Amino acid sequence: MTEASTDVQTEALLRTRPVGAPADEEVAVELPVALTVNGISQAVMLATPADLEDFALGFALAEGWISHPGELLDIDTEARANGMELALTVTAAREQGLKLRRRQLAGRTGCGLCGLESLADFASLQPRHVQAGEVTRDALARAMAALARAQVLNARCGGLHGAGWCDADGTLRLAREDIGRHNALDKLIGARARGGVEAQVGTQGGFVVMSSRASHELVHKTAMAGVGLLACVSAPSSLAIQTAQSVGLQLWAFVRENRATRYA
Template sequence: MTLPPPEMLPALPDGGGLVFRADGGSAAATRSWVPEVPVALEFNGLSYAVMMASPTDLADFASGFALSEGIATSADQITAITPVEVEQGWIIRTQVAGLDAARLSERVRARVAESSCGLCGIDNLAAIARPLPPVRFHSRVEPAAIFAALRALRGSQALGQATGAAHAAALCDGSGAILGLREDVGRHNAMDKLIGAAARAGLALGEGFVLSTARCSYEIVEKAVKAGATSLVTISLPTSMAVARAAVAGLSLWVLARDDSVTLAHDGALCVHPRALPPHP
């Protein structure tokens, strides 16, 4: 079973430019710019956040964002998603059953977050140190599967190929086949879109591994763990906090994934949490 295909790309805006070469020459060039617009997220009629994002797969984005933020605990709680295009950008109006309005009001973030945002509205240090749920028992991913996924990734990034400026997050099975992929100008947004698409399709992120083109910051690790992933592969280096958080949760973390090598930063397959023991045969 695979994820539904991503939405068709919007008409990409073209731009002109002048390319200067190291040999002193220059030439006119036309490029497609990666779409980036303000996307306002509303939950049960309350404005929660405004993110800079690429306006595709917005229902997946709203679902994944709600699950990552703890606004919803399962896709079944999300009863309606209505993306609306407005003059300034997009509004995604989402209804979540059983959501406490008072609790939601306390968490509202009335600011625009950049597409490369850091703490994304977390306003105290204690919130960053909250324990993550333990990752369930899992087998180690075979490096050959990671290399197979990397080869398949290039041909699967439609927005990335068109613009050269989009992040991707993909769900891969144990052999490295890509079951589904989502893209966005923002690395966090791409992960949220993948989480939302998988949740809406009833696919578990923990059956294979998640492959991200993003820098491996602690937020990417946290989103992966909260969504039920067991193994995360990233193309770039991790931060020290990302490795530490992966270790505490028991997430298998592979980084610096290249055509010829990949680094295992933390082997979560060796971690057995009391609540994550394998079932008895």
């Protein structure tokens, strides 16, 4: 069953244009979300403040801060003067590992590898090898159409990306939204893990569908989650294709208007 935001949550994530504007329009909320691990600052992302516990878990898994959900002991969400803070508590072993490979990230709604100090650091960020079963173009089209219907916030204000988890036949099972495409995928990864779906489960059948272009970070995060197929509505980048090929991930793009192209 596809999960949707409640009316209360939806209202909290939208703002109305100032009084006196020619028409009433709603605008998605974007604010800094700081993530700390055992009291140590690790990242600041610009995100839509919905499903933040999903975001925290998904981000931690995708970044390699933890290897499975059981290593994340607690998530404390606190409002700050200029945004939100997600205080993660992890096991002592994971805390020690983070101290050895600490990364400082300055998040954006665009793309990037902020916080890496060298090209060697980038080269070391290789996700595990994945695999996927075959899917039909009809299944991809069905999944993309279902994702569009599931984006309740985007339907009201525009500007938000969606990430969905689908069965092999294109049935949408779970969806998340955010103003940043990579944040939406982190939320989806976290939601799957929080629901008891281990990262390794479903690699032979299920797949991720995205309402965005296919960028390197989406391929990387999908592979880190153990998922073997990513389908996007828009174009891929050269690095996304290269990364997908290197880890065995099926990469589909331009999934729209009765077409779909496989790039890896």
